[in-house]
Amino acid sequence: MKERHSSKPLGSTEEALHRIETPCGFSSTADEVAEGIDLSGKRAMVTGGSSGLGIETARSLAAAGAEVTLAVRNTDAGARVAADITASTGNDRVRVARLDLVDRTSIWCVPYFFVGSCHFRRL
Ligand SMILES: NC(=O)c1ccc[n+]([C@@H]2O[C@H](COP(=O)([O-])OP(=O)(O)OC[C@H]3O[C@@H](n4cnc5c(N)ncnc54)[C@H](OP(=O)(O)O)[C@@H]3O)[C@@H](O)[C@H]2O)c1
Numbered sequence: 001m002k003e004r005h006s007s008k009p010l011g012s013t014e015e016a017l018h019r020i021e022t023p024c025g026f027s028s029t030a031d032e033v034a035e036g037i038d039l040s041g042k043r044a045m046v047t048g049g050s051s052g053l054g055i056e057t058a059r060s061l062a063a064a065g066a067e068v069t070l071a072v073r074n075t076d077a078g079a080r081v082a083a084d085i086t087a088s089t090g091n092d093r094v095r096v097a098r099l100d101l102v103d104r105t106s107i108w109c110v111p112y113f114f115v116g117s118c119h120f121r122r123l
Contacts, residue, residue: 030060039066045110046070047099050077055085062091071099071110 024033044061048054049070062068062085072078078096085094097113100106 030057031063034060034064037064039064042066043114044068045097047101048072050074050081055081058094059085059089062086062094063089065091067093067095069095069097069113071097073098073100 022033039061042065044058044066046054046058046061046068049058049068050072054070058068058070058081068085068091070078070082075096075098082094082096086092097110098106099110
């Protein structure tokens with residue numbers, strides 16, 4: 001794999017920190033950012049993954065081998081996007097979870113998506 005990201009010590013005061021250098025900039029696409037990176041065995045969650053930038057971010061993560069969860073309000077739209085991403089990347093580990101970021105119950109349920117069912121009662 002070609003080394004695209006390098007890590008150099010910052011200096012004496014912050015020896016524990018490292019500057020991350022990347023060839024990517026404002027005009028870089030998600031595919032360019034992910035180029036040469038193997039995300040096999042990694043999990044990614046993309047909020048807003050059923051439209052706009054979220055779709056292409058999720059697609060790039062899936063193309064790099066990650067298991068991707070689209071965290072969306074509209075799960076029907078999410079399912080359509082997941083199928084499209086699987087078709088275009090060959091990665092069938094693209095899932096959909098319901099998430100509305102203005103609904104605390106919905107947010108609390110997200111971790112349970114990974115470990116089991118969620119049955120919080122709305123108060
Ligand atoms: N910094 C920059 O240069 C730059 C450039 C472009 C965009 N952006 C930002 O990047 C973000 C995405 O842009 P975009 O063009 O992809 O916008 P978009 O197509 O409108 O997508 C926004 C996504 O957020 C979701 N969303 C909105 N409210 C939500 C909520 N309460 N809970 C869960 N999901 C919610 C929407 O879901 P629904 O489909 O259900 O509505 C939609 O999927 C925006 O915040 C935009 O301002 C920044």
